[in-house]
Amino acid sequence: MKTRLIGFFKSDLLFTLSLILALVTCLTGRFSWSFIDYKVIFSLFGLMLVINGLEHAGLLHTLGQTILQKSQYLRTLIRSIVLLSFFSSMLLTNDVAILTLLPMYIMLTRGIQERSSVLLGAVYLTAAANMGSSLFPFGNPQNLFLFSYYAIPLPRFLATTATFVGLSLLALLLLIQLLPKKPLTIRVEPVIFKKKETTVYSGLLLVMILGIFGLLPMPAAVGLTAAVIFFQNKQLFVKVDYLLLLTFVFFFLIVGNIQAQTVIIDTIQPYFQESHQALIGSILLSQVISNVPAAILIAPFTTLEKALLLGVNLGGLGTLIASLANLIAYKLIKQALPQETKQYQKRFYLVNTALLITVAAVVYILL
Template sequence: MKNSVNYFKNNKLLSFSFLLAVISCIIGRFSVEDIDFKVILTLFGLMLLIQGFEEIGFLRFVAERSLHYSKDSRQLVQLMIALSLIGSMFLTNDVAILTLLPIYLKILQLLPQFKGRFLGAVLIIVAANLGSSFFPFGNPQNLYLYDFYHVALGQFLSWMGAVLLLSIVLLGILTFLIEKDPLTEMTLKEYQVDRKAGLLFALLMLVMILVVLNIFSYLWAVAMVAMIILFYRRELFARVDYGLLLTFVFFFIIVGNIGQMATIKNALQSLDGRNVYLASLGLSQVISNVPAAFLIAPFTTDQQAVILGVNIGGLGTLIASLANLIGYNLFREYYPDETRKFLGVFSGVNFSLLLVLGGLFYFVIH
């Protein structure tokens, strides 16, 4: 019982969504039909495989093998940003940050005079958020929105490709604020990756990507992936974030009941494209972009506004994206006395990018 209470205390979004779901059911009703089991099961299958890639250390292996190409501190940060951007596209922003940020922070301990350590850490987090927004399977909100709106893949990639290209330019410009200090000889423990496991996980990930793209049936595909993992690496089941899956279930219930409340439903449906976009950006800042997507999407057909709004909305506050909180907590573990400086740099960079990206794409919305 005590462990359950602690679990809910440590998972505030889960607790918040559970409370709202209970209240909404008391006011309204509970219906299993409100729950989109395709999204839940697809996310479960993706989580299993992402945990597999994290366990074999694929991204860590690539990062450590690539570090010898860095001749100075600026190149080091640029390399880590590129890996974070690309890695998050396929392995989600959480995994990119959990893998790359500790490597970067360990390197900083070997470079005590490095002046750009705060900016470098922030840019790695920002790159993971922006990179994960490109594909429909890169983060939870895209998985949900892509399935909910049945967006054409080409259309989705064109919208998010524009965000990605501009993000790369802006991140590249920001790296020039980091001084070019020569790097001392660094020795990191050489990490080996299980290539057979990596190939298996890659093939299974391809299956799940085809599920997201509605080419394969989610029922048999997820069942197949789960059975293979059960016999091959059953310990991965214990590492899945079931709290996030439950959070999705709770938000489906909440949204189902909101749909029965005429006043709220009419207010949300009255928003036009640019107002939907601004609502998505703003709501992401206070409840994070995943629940923002759940709460807004069912009440508007302005899919471009919602998709762009919640993805760009991951910039800004510390709670705008759960990946931001993961990055902050990792930094705090390594530098507990410098979190105030980190938050200052984090806020400056994130709100500047939110203003630029958010402002530019405001004029793109029809």
């Protein structure tokens, strides 16, 4: 029992760290339900349900197999799977894009001799999911939080993220073009695509998006989504990442107590009162605590939502812990290709550092 408990807390260090910090801050400060942003929590819950449904219906697998059938070269395959990861993550989140597409990519490329290009493809796929998910408020958790926290109008939000996303896509395509053009022969396995379920879950995704944009009351949007999914496929409730939801709750409690400490506020706030400082600060903090908690921790100390939004999304590049999606990809690689994990890490840090420095430099100039 003790071993299982230790294993549980070691399996998700971000959850464990946030739990400990929440307990410490609540014991030294106070616990208050008002610290928690319920709109963000319930929005995430509803989106997780819907996205799990779309994944179960086989939407991404079907698109992936269609692409593979048309790929004659390894470079073409990598470009196609990276573009699918990039654009699908805009609606289905970066985590889902990686969880669905990376295992399929690993399986299909297992017998290919050009291992350097294959591993680079896995790195590009992961970076594409992080970058593509940055466009819309519901693409990743940090965007959803900042969109809600600052009540950013959608046109202004998209005007901020579109430049970064466009630059990222251009950089990725240029990197892919440098890969050798090797002939490719892959046997495509048939997949089950459930059209009726896809239609239902797509409709529920629209309901959740309307709720996020305030066009529907959020309780009604989440309630309707949960009710339909309960009768459609109640097993999807089991697949919800409840630890991530609790992690958000813990960070809200931490931030709520930090805001009550004037000494801490006076120390932190000056570093986030100028756009370029806020951009760099949020990028650097994301490298050590991940970009989702970085967004939650920094937001109360600055009114520069544009710099923070760009910073935490850029901050998903860099280290393995800079984004939860990076850790998911690393775990998948470690499980499927244990002998190549170190090679993957080397390429991951090389590509991510190059992308981060290049795109961040352009964003810094344009900010």
